[in-house]
Amino acid sequence: MTPLTAATLRRLEKSARVAARASYSPYSKFAVGAAVLAGSGKIYAGCNVENASYGLCNCAERTAIFSAVAAGEKKIRAVAVFTPTPEPTMPCGACRQVINEFGPSATITSVCASPRRIETKLDALLPAAFGPKDLR
Ligand code: THU
Numbered sequence: 001m002t003p004l005t006a007a008t009l010r011r012l013e014k015s016a017r018v019a020a021r022a023s024y025s026p027y028s029k030f031a032v033g034a035a036v037l038a039g040s041g042k043i044y045a046g047c048n049v050e051n052a053s054y055g056l057c058n059c060a061e062r063t064a065i066f067s068a069v070a071a072g073e074k075k076i077r078a079v080a081v082f083t084p085t086p087e088p089t090m091p092c093g094a095c096r097q098v099i100n101e102f103g104p105s106a107t108i109t110s111v112c113a114s115p116r117r118i119e120t121k122l123d124a125l126l127p128a129a130f131g132p133k134d135l136r
Contacts, residue, residue: 004037004078004107012037013111016080019045019060026050027057033082034060036068036103039075044068061095065102076103079122081110088112096126104131 012035020033025048032048046063061081068076079099083089088110091099099106099122108125110118123129 008037009078009080009107009109012043012078012080013082013109015043015045016060016082016111019047019064020082020084021047023047023060024049027052027054031084032060034064035080036061036064036076037078038068038071038073039077040073042068042071042073044071044073059092059095061091062098065098069102074102076106078107078109079103081108083110083112085112086114086116088116088118090118090125093126096122097129100126100129100131104129 015035016033019035020031023031025031027050035043035045037043044064044067046060046067048060049063050057061079076099081091090110103122106122108120108122
């Protein structure tokens with residue numbers, strides 16, 4: 001398995017920044033990019049995809065995770081999120097739950113338009129999570 005080095009995390013962060021360029025966010029005008037490092041060592045990127053029926057908007061994190069899973073991945077080791085804001089923002093509750101499914105101890109890095117960043121772990125963002133173990 002590819003080690004989670006600083007260089008890997010930098011590549012992940014860069015992928016999240018690039019992914020935001022594809023954001024379809026005509027309603028919020030909030031272009032988010034995300035990238036996930038999957039168990040194979042590959043990186044999958046995604047952006048938020050909004051819809052005129054607002055409730056159907058999909059966050060960048062879930063777009064990236066669903067791409068990884070559609071490619072056959074089952075494990076998420078790290079997630080990077082980019083928002084075009086002065087301060088980093090954190091994954092929403094729904095995305096935390098989806099990350100938990102594949103990466104309960106994934107590393108989460110949030111970056112933004114300034115040098116500010118947050119690095120944490122999913123289990124700190126979603127303690128005592130409900131997950132696959134509860135359905136065994
Ligand atoms: N959004 C994300 O893509 N990821 C987050 O972590 C927070 C919110 C998107 C959803 C919506 O398209 C826009 O940002 C405003 O909420």
